Amino acid sequence: MKKFFQNFYMAFIFLLLYAPIFVLMLFSFNDSKSRVVWHGFTLDWYVKMFQDSRILHSLCVTILVAVISAILATVIGTAAAIGIHQMRRRTRTAYLTINNIPMSSSDTIMGVSFMLLFGFIALDKGYLTLILAHVTFCIPYVVLNVMPKLRQLDRNAYEAALDLGATPRQALWKVIIPEIMPGIVTGAIMAFTISVDDFVVSYFTAGNTSQPLSVVIYSMVRRRISPKINAVSTVLFLFVLVLLIIVNLRQTHPKSSRAAHAFRANRRPAGKIAMAVVLCVLLIGLPTAGLLAAGGANENTTVNVYNWGEYMDESLLAEFEAQTGYKVVYTTYDANESMYARLKTESYDVIIPSDYMVARLIDEDMLQPLDYDNIPNFDLIDEKYTHLEFDPDQQYSVPYTWGVVGIVYNQKYIDPADLGSWDLLWNEKYAGQVAMFDNPRDALGAALKFQGHSQNTEDPDELRAAAELVRRGKETTFQGLFMDQILEKLPNEELYAAPYYNGDAVTMMEENEDLAFYVPEEGSNLFVDAMCIPKNAKNVEGAEAFINFMCSTEAAAANADYIGYSSPQREVYEMQPDEIKNDPVHYPDAAITEKCDTFLNLSDETNKLYTALWAELLK
């Protein structure tokens, strides 16, 4: 009975531990992007995974960083453990206490502190910062695995070796190291494991050209994970599983421990060391070769593009690379403000902020004036979208898309009588089934419009009232606050209505035909997103070439078609079939755009108030 209960309990825990893993693996074979509905078996995602250079690149980075960090940590940590073992009690305690800090302080704090350190000594984020950080949090695990073995060590063995004429160095290598080897190996394996699994520290210390797999996954997690990632993880998981089985079989093979000891002592260590060296060379060499083949991080040939998530036909990147010979590093963000924060500590060549953020960046002298001689395709842009309020002299920006914010809703669940106003998001009939934007400007903007105020108001009372309205929604009707996740939750019918941008509405409506879109009668936000070159860009020529390429009619048309957003180019608009030209979702007409206004850059004080109100709201 007791036995049965124990087994039952173990089964329950392992079910809990393995259910998500099973789900992930299963859906790497799903013949659809869905992660809840099974559509049949396919190996497509495994094929596609090998064609996705960004995933492969990050996989190489992950393995390379883990191997180098584990090796460095093992060497430094083992030496340190031997040294610490010899110290007097007080120094030893001091060493071990500091050694414990990385393990017992949170990884968020560690990541942040590394970020401050590297910022302070002006070390650009990249492979070096990533490896330094990883080594630092790996060493303690090595030390803590080697120390107990040292304590078990018979002191006399070392002295005997010396008495028998060995030099201290020989005694160390021939007596001590072999004795503590199991601890070193365990420590090295743990260091490797922890480095591979780490996300938080890498998130704060990786540069945009050295993103490990976990950071790439994070940028996807916030909207939709491609099943390609499931495929990569499944392969990695099975690889480790096989490795562990082999190691376990080797360990358990010699039955008694005495026999194992004799067995180990009789074997020549040279073979083992040679094997380890070969393994290390392979593990470092293969990913390095992979990275080199993908093109090194040469500043003159890479163009660093930082864009909104799901906001570009990424196959155009390959086309651009083929045409110009530049190599594109492409990363994404999900809010103007987080792009702004990143830009403070990192360099990008092309960014695509929205109107008000362009104005703010101009104000703060973070953009460089464009040389239109190098961007001849700029002339293709419709004059309606140039010289707008955010860049009156059209010195800094090239319009990329424009659009309006509205509400995307599911006709199956929403009563037509409830449509038309922002009120839908606060309608208690749909409590728990609607959502709100997860960024202050868009969320408070919607609330301001609903209350009949300007979205650019600087009146603290109006802003407070708007924040109060959002808070009420949060407590009554909103299921959550989301950005890119809306792209998945609406078509999956996890949400019945949510505010979003018209271009993405088009994409979602293609995925689920019950979805529809309207712009609330109180008015809404009209936005223009534009390509800019930041002051700290390293490859201005490449950036200009990229912007020019994106403005070419072919690329702009392909892009507009792919992302569903309205293009600011006259020719691209003309090329569209009539049903798109006249469709108010694709190209909102004047009756709609008249009700909408564009976000302007706000005063410092108001910006601060936004931040404070937002933090207050999420308390």
Added chain:
Amino acid sequence: MKKYMAYPYGVWMVIFIICPILLIVLYAFSDGAGGATLANFAGIVEYWPIFVRSFFLAFVSTVICLALGYPLAYIMSRQPPHRQQLYMTLIMLPMWMNFLLRTYAWMSILENKGFINQFLNRIGFIGFLQSAFGYTLDYIPLINTSGAVVLGMVYNFLPFMVLPIYTVLIKLDPKLIEAAQDLGAPAGIVFRRVIFPLSLPGVISGITMVFVPSVSTFVISKLLGGGKYMLVGDLIDLQFMGNAYNPALGSAIALVMMVLIFLCMWIMNKFDDGSSEEGGLML
């Protein structure tokens, strides 16, 4: 065998462990223009509810981890050696699937149209609720709740509770238990008076290793909590990499959190008799 072998690591620790922490302190007291200020700490007062929520959720997760993890470690330590090895591997293995992905997979399981709700619908449980209790939804809300966040924490950090306790339990001298039994103690007493007190170092390091990451996580709450309520980790992320961009305030928050965590650990360690220098931190 010389002391100097530890010196390189000593230098390393100063540069990469001590200096970064000092920098957090420095930034926490800076006003961004080279002057010193306490304003950042005054700003924190407003965020107090976020601290309270984070520590509360982390506390709940730690208690659940202990309640689930101790019996698991105990059962494991009573198995024959080869099975122990197997169970150890099985517990470590999930860590090889990226933790973001594992958490993401819970979304598929917990969503309104996810696997659990699909299952409950299929067996007619939700229909039963609707007809018997007038339940109006056709799903049970699981995702985007505090419960989902706690589940995410327990799921991700449970191995950190099990391993240290297990390590201590297998090192336990069986003679002590036999002695207690010989002296006539029933099983319950043997556990309460002998086994549990001796395993305390493991329990304490397990609690540390679960509580600390839980209190500072910023991914789990975003994925499973629906972004409606922030945790301290989210707040710090917001200051360094997000909307707010204010490293000085972020450092102040990190510093306060560090001090609070340290206090919690200090109180915890009062329960330990302090006899073991290495504690149970060893895995």
